[in-house]
Amino acid sequence: MKRKVILYIAMSLDGYIAKENDNLDFLKLVESPGEDYGYYDFIKNIDTVIMGRRTYDMVLGFGIPFPHKDKQCYVLSRSKTGSDENVSFYNGPIDTLIRQLVKKEGKDIFIDGGAETVHELLQHKLIDRFVISVIPVLLGSGIGLFKNGRPEQNLKFLRSATFPNGLVQLSYEKK
Numbered sequence: 001m002k003r004k005v006i007l008y009i010a011m012s013l014d015g016y017i018a019k020e021n022d023n024l025d026f027l028k029l030v031e032s033p034g035e036d037y038g039y040y041d042f043i044k045n046i047d048t049v050i051m052g053r054r055t056y057d058m059v060l061g062f063g064i065p066f067p068h069k070d071k072q073c074y075v076l077s078r079s080k081t082g083s084d085e086n087v088s089f090y091n092g093p094i095d096t097l098i099r100q101l102v103k104k105e106g107k108d109i110f111i112d113g114g115a116e117t118v119h120e121l122l123q124h125k126l127i128d129r130f131v132i133s134v135i136p137v138l139l140g141s142g143i144g145l146f147k148n149g150r151p152e153q154n155l156k157f158l159r160s161a162t163f164p165n166g167l168v169q170l171s172y173e174k175k
Helices: 025-030 039-044 053-060 094-103 115-123
Strands: 005-012 016-018 046-052 072-076 088-090 108-111 129-135 155-162 168-174
Touching (some): 005 039, 039 046, 046 115, 094 108, 108 115
Parallel strands (some): 005 108, 005 129
């Protein structure tokens, strides 16, 4: 079975994945003991993670161990090359990387942000599944998940889940 490229991400009701200063404090609004919104089940089916450089730098700034040490991780970067103890840096065309990865045997591929990475993948229609958790807050401004100028893409609804704290999780796949 072909590996799927899956965007699994949270955003505010008005479409922002972070405040303008990369602040993610709004995510704390839905923290609930023992609730991971399906993340554990999702991550069990992943063996590769792709993220942008800003997202990687933010994750390192959380002061916790890198959460994907057991996975093959690629960080898209225009300036960094090689690898570090957590990831390999990738400077080439993202569509080339994705096409190489989906040909290999393995589990699904997790797109862990950010907005630039998502935009590049949408330009090439390379995201197979979208799992978007909507946080019940209007931020007013920030870093939008979806940038203008991408091709139109029809999606097939898979499911929605609602949680007592107001989070709604939407799942779609490419038609």
